[in-house]
Amino acid sequence: MNLPNKITIFRLCMVPVLLAVALIDFPYHWCVTVTVYFFACMSDKLDGNIARKRHLVSDFGKLMDPLSDKALVMTAFAIMLSAGYCDAVCMSLMLAREFLVSGIRMIAATKGQVIAANKFGKAKTFLQMASTGLVFLSLAIGEGVAINYTILHIAAEIMFWVACCVSVLSGIKYTKDGWFLIETK
Secondary structure (H helix, E strand, O other): OHHHHHHHHHHHHHHHHHHHHHOOOOOHHHHHHHHHHHHHHHHHHHHHHHHOOOOOHHHHHHHHHHHHHOOOOOOOOHHHHHHHOOOOOHHHHHHHHHHHHHHHHHHHOOOOOOOOOOOHHHHHHHHHHHHHHHHHHHHOOOOOOOOHHHHHHHHHHHHHHHHHHHHHHHHHHHHHHHHHHHHHO
8 A cells, every 4th residue: 555545544544533532522622623633634635745746646545535535524514513613504515415426436436437536626625624624723722711713713604605615516517527427328
């Protein structure tokens, strides 16, 4: 297994760690949460850069990289939802998009094809990671301090809805591009 794929597996392994540090109440758990989330998110950029630079792009990476991103981001959304910082409608739309695109990728795999992430999908992932990261950062900054970090929450909410719109548009693009795989004659 090459290095980018090991980094992808690392990101997937960070999902239960993120869940544990966010949901178990201990002193400065939001500080630990934002740190874990930051390193997990940065691993996404790192594995992609290494894979492209060293020509280590693999079918495993094309499939597992977006899946590990989904697992990480959707776990962050679930944490935010449980903490009251995530709109359920927006999250539902993004989840529906993830299932749709994953379904298209599974159909493609049964036909011997791999659908890699496109620029629209990468922008969606960046916006999702940035918006959830902002919420975790504001919770970490506000931990133990009697200051309300509303501006970060507002910025995160706006980014969250932008991410939702980009997610829906991305889902439409993946569906349009992969429709030939779904059609039966």
